[in-house]
Amino acid sequence: xxxxxxxxxxxxxxxxxxxxxxxxxxxxxxxxxxxxxxxxxxxxxxxxxxxxxxxxxxxxxxxxxxxxxxxxxxxxxxxxxxxxxxxxxxxxxxxxxxxxxxxxxxxxxxxxxxxxxxxxxxxxxxxxxxxxxxxxxxxxxxxxxxxxxxxxxxxxxxxxxxxxxxxxxxxxxxxxxxxxxxxxxxxxxxxxxxxxxxxxxxxxxxxxxxxxxxxxxxxxxxxxxxxxxxxxxxxxxxxxxxxxxxxxxxxxxxxxxxxxxxxxxxxxxxxxxxxxxxxxxxxxxxxxxxxxxxxxxxxxxxxxxxxxxxxxxxxxxxxxxxxxxxxxxxxxxxxxxxxxxxxxxxxxxxxxxxxxxxxxxxxxxxxxxxxxxxxxxxxxxxxxxx
Amino acid sequence: xxxxxxxxxxxxxxxxxxxxxxxxxxxxxxxxxxxxxxxxxxxxxxxxxxxxxxxxxxxxxxxxxxxxxxxxxxxxxxxxxxxxxxxxxxxxxxxxxxxxxxxxxxxxxxxxxxxxxxxxxxxxxxxxxxxxxxxxxxxxxxxxxxxxxxxxxxxxxxxxxxxxxxxxxxxxxxxxxxxxxxxxxxxxxxxxxxxxxxxxxxxxxxxxxxxxxxxxxxxxxxxxx
Numbered sequence: 001x002x003x004x005x006x007x008x009x010x011x012x013x014x015x016x017x018x019x020x021x022x023x024x025x026x027x028x029x030x031x032x033x034x035x036x037x038x039x040x041x042x043x044x045x046x047x048x049x050x051x052x053x054x055x056x057x058x059x060x061x062x063x064x065x066x067x068x069x070x071x072x073x074x075x076x077x078x079x080x081x082x083x084x085x086x087x088x089x090x091x092x093x094x095x096x097x098x099x100x101x102x103x104x105x106x107x108x109x110x111x112x113x114x115x116x117x118x119x120x121x122x123x124x125x126x127x128x129x130x131x132x133x134x135x136x137x138x139x140x141x142x143x144x145x146x147x148x149x150x151x152x153x154x155x156x157x158x159x160x161x162x163x164x165x166x167x168x169x170x171x172x173x174x175x176x177x178x179x180x181x182x183x184x185x186x187x188x189x190x191x192x193x194x195x196x197x198x199x200x201x202x203x204x205x206x207x208x209x210x211x212x213x214x215x216x217x218x219x220x221x222x223x224x225x226x227x228x229x230x231x232x233x234x235x236x237x238x239x240x241x242x243x244x245x246x247x248x249x250x251x252x253x254x255x256x257x258x259x260x261x262x263x264x265x266x267x268x269x270x271x272x273x274x275x276x277x278x279x280x281x282x283x284x285x286x287x288x289x290x291x292x293x294x295x296x297x298x299x300x301x302x303x304x305x306x307x308x309x310x311x312x313x314x315x316x317x318x319x320x321x322x323x324x325x326x327x328x329x330x331x332x333x334x335x336x337x338x339x340x341x342x343x344x345x346x347x348x349x350x351x352x353x354x355x356x357x358x359x360x361x362x363x364x365x366x367x368x369x370x371x372x373x374x375x376x377x378x379x380x381x382x383x384x385x386x
Numbered sequence: 387x388x389x390x391x392x393x394x395x396x397x398x399x400x401x402x403x404x405x406x407x408x409x410x411x412x413x414x415x416x417x418x419x420x421x422x423x424x425x426x427x428x429x430x431x432x433x434x435x436x437x438x439x440x441x442x443x444x445x446x447x448x449x450x451x452x453x454x455x456x457x458x459x460x461x462x463x464x465x466x467x468x469x470x471x472x473x474x475x476x477x478x479x480x481x482x483x484x485x486x487x488x489x490x491x492x493x494x495x496x497x498x499x500x501x502x503x504x505x506x507x508x509x510x511x512x513x514x515x516x517x518x519x520x521x522x523x524x525x526x527x528x529x530x531x532x533x534x535x536x537x538x539x540x541x542x543x544x545x546x547x548x549x550x551x552x553x554x555x556x557x558x559x560x561x562x563x564x565x566x567x568x569x570x571x572x573x574x575x576x577x578x579x580x581x582x583x584x585x586x587x588x589x590x591x592x593x594x595x596x597x598x599x600x601x602x603x604x605x606x607x608x609x610x611x
Contacts, residue, residue: 006497010483017485299481302443303547304471304498383443 007312008320014289014313015320022324025285029325030332032278032365036271036358037333043267044354045346049187050257051250052347053116056184057097058128060226061085061233062244063216070256072116072189074099074214077241082216085233090224095124096213098201102172104192106156113154115192117145117171119201126217131182132195138179139197145171149181151192174204185347188257216241275365282321282366286314286373294380302382310377318366326362330355389416389452390551390583391440396449398435398606409435411606413449419550422574422584424594427603433587434555436603440585441473441553442466454550471498474544474582476554476573480536482528488515488539489524495547514546515539518572534565541573545580552577554586558593570596 015022054071063082067075082094098119103112120126122136132139132146139146147158159181161167167178171194184193202208220229226245234243244252258264290297290310297310337348398410409432417423425433438444439451442458442465451458454472456465474495482491492511496502502510512524518538520531528536537557544552552573558566570586574596577584586597594600602609 002497002500010486010494013485013490014483293483295479295481296483299475299477300494302441302470302475303473303495303544304467306467382441383438 004312004316007309008316011313011316012320014293015317021285021288025282025321026325026328028278028281028285029321029362029366030329031281032274033326033329033358033362034333034336035274035277036361037329037354038336039267039270039274040354040358041333041337041340041348041350042346043264044351045340045348046188046257046263046267047254048347048349049185050189051253052185052187053118053193054249054253056128057217057246057249058126058219059217060220060224060246061218061230062246062249063218063237064214064242064244064249064252066240066242068214068242069260070189070253071099071215072101072187076212076214079211079213079216081238081241082213082218084236085216085218088229088233088236090220090229091218091233092221093124093219095121095126095217095219096198097126097215097217098198098208099214100201100205100208101190102204104155104194105170106154107158107161107166107169108156111154113152113191115151115155115171115194116190117201117204118193118195119198119204120195120217121198124217127182127195129182129184131180135180139195139200141179143174143176143200143203144179145176145194145196145200146180146182147178148184148186148193148195150183150185152186155192172204176200176204188263271361275361278325278362279365279369282318282369283372285321286317286369287376289317290314290373290376291379297377297380298382298384301380307377310380311374314374314377315367315370318370319363322359322362322366326359329362330358390419390421390454391415391417391585392450392452393440394450396436396439396446396451398432398439398446398448409606410439410446413603413606413608415601415608417583417585419583420578420581422577422596422598423586424597424600425585425587425603426589426591426594426600429589431603432606433603437553437555437585437587440551441475442469471547472550474547474549474552476537476540476544476552476557478556478559480528480533480540482536482539482543484528487525487527488520488531488542491528491539492543492546495543499547511542511546514542517576518542532565534561534569537561537565537569538572541569541576545573545576545582548580549582552582552584552586554584554588556588556590557586558588558590563592566590567593 065075065077079096082096085091086094100117101114102117104115105112122139125133135146138144149159162178202210230243230245334350337350340346340348393413393415396410396413399406399408401407427433439446440453447460453469456469489511492514493507496507496510515521515524518541520535520538523531558570570593
């Protein structure tokens with residue numbers, strides 16, 4: 001125990017001796033910590049929100065054109081392709097999902113802003129969202145839509161407007177009625193969402209042909225092996241369509257944002273930069289500490305202290321800085337996460353795995369700084385002391 | 387009486403090839419247990435180099451240097467560390483750790499000895515500080531102490547581990563006459579009580595009277611062994 005305790009105690013006493021330097025060091029670690037938390041938070045939020053719509057889809061297998069990069073920018077394919085899968089005995093039901101971006105007119109300001117429109121047969125129950133399920137009957141009516149109340153506030157306070165009886169607006173310059181709200185959430189691709197019936201979708205987009213679909217949703221009979229049916233269907237289908245399981249669809253959406261879009265790289269880069277800045281600050285603090293205590297360390301060496309003891313002192317200092325910087329960094333980030341959730345409507349959960357990941361990053365950062373700094377310990381040579 | 391420090395025909399030089407600079411030439415000296423030996427001589431005479439070789443801080447390769455029955459010529463690091471742990475050092479600068487109190491600084495010497503409890507260490511350190519006349523300054527940090535007091539703390543630090551040898555390099559050089567004499571007086575008195583051998587290198591002729599023996603080193607050679 002004394003093997004670590006004594007050097008750690010010396011490290012602690014050195015740290016608290018110079019309060020100004022300690023505070024500077026803590027701010028360095030805190031800065032890195034907050035930066036990494038925010039970068040990872042935005043990145044995870046991006047992935048989570050990108051997958052928010054597909055993750056609420058209710059189906060076993062999904063057809064998508066091979067040229068579709070992601071659900072928000074789909075390439076359409078023939079509905080007949082989807083219908084062919086009905087030939088498989090395990091397939092219970094198939095439904096097309098129509099997806100398109102369209103300008104939505106704010107009821108109060110009349111400013112138009114683009115949102116995502118999903119169209120499908122309401123009876124098919126393609127979305128596993130309570131209000132969408134419950135209002136499938138009302139959605140059958142002509143010129144009706146449901147509005148996502150988690151859309152960005154620029155679309156107007158729809159819920160309050162509905163309560164006040166103002167429910168008429170335009171999507172894609174087509175006049176219709178909002179008959180209720182549901183809860184989904186925004187993504188980087190869409191600032192808002194509405195769902196409507198397949199027939200209303202064709203009215204909103206008059207040039208759209210019902211035979212051209214963006215996504216095909218297949219439901220299987222209970223007990224069917226999804227993997228097996230997927231393999232059998234893929235040999236049946238044209239080569240230009242992908243057939244995904246639910247998990248594969250989510251993964252495909254996520255991969256688009258991490259790889260095809262440079263966003264994964266941008267956040268990764270931000271994370272690395274935060275760690276580098278923190279590393280340099282911690283290294284500077286450790287380095288100057290060693291330089292300042294050079295003679296004292298050399299004296300202790302002359303008295304029989306071994307080199308390893310001072311290495312442990314340096315690592316203990318770095319460890320304390322990591323802890324002291326991480327705790328306020330975590331608290332500050334928690335606040336910023338809440339701010340982000342309330343102000344920009346991005347889901348930013350502070351998950352336990354994220355906390356441990358960032359702590360591990362900060363710890364590695366401080367350990368690396370120690371590795372760089374301990375070379376300076378060679379200057380504490382007792383033979384040069386006399 | 388057996389010699390605690392036994393040096394035979396020690397040669398030492400800095401550099402290599404044409405730039406070789408001999409520092410110690412054929413030095414032979416033996417110091418007995420409990421002896422207080424002062425080594426004087428002009429700057430550059432090799433006194434300090436000699437001290438660092440005896441203390442196991444510098445590797446020499448010619449001759450024989452036996453300290454506490456360990457041969458230090460071409461020795462391993464372990465042998466040198468073993469010698470260092472039984473040696474107390476006093477430097478011209480006190481080299482006390484600024485963040486630590488006098489008590490904590492002195493107690494650092496005892497932290498190398500694992501068998502003691504924290505309470506034992508602090509008691510022994512406090513006793514030693516009382517012995518050097520700083521019983522009322524236990525919890526002062528170095529910057530709250532005067533130069534003479536600091537040097538007395540470093541004397542306490544050197545002696546608290548009950549070393550068999552104390553090596554001192556110009557311990558009075560940064561002190562005024564009175565504090566200097568007080569410091570070495572305390573050093574000698576405590577060393578005699580503990581039976582510690584002292585090898586003290588100095589320019590300071592005001593403190594020659596504490597020595598059992600004075601050795602003069604000039605150009606790397608002992609003049610009056």
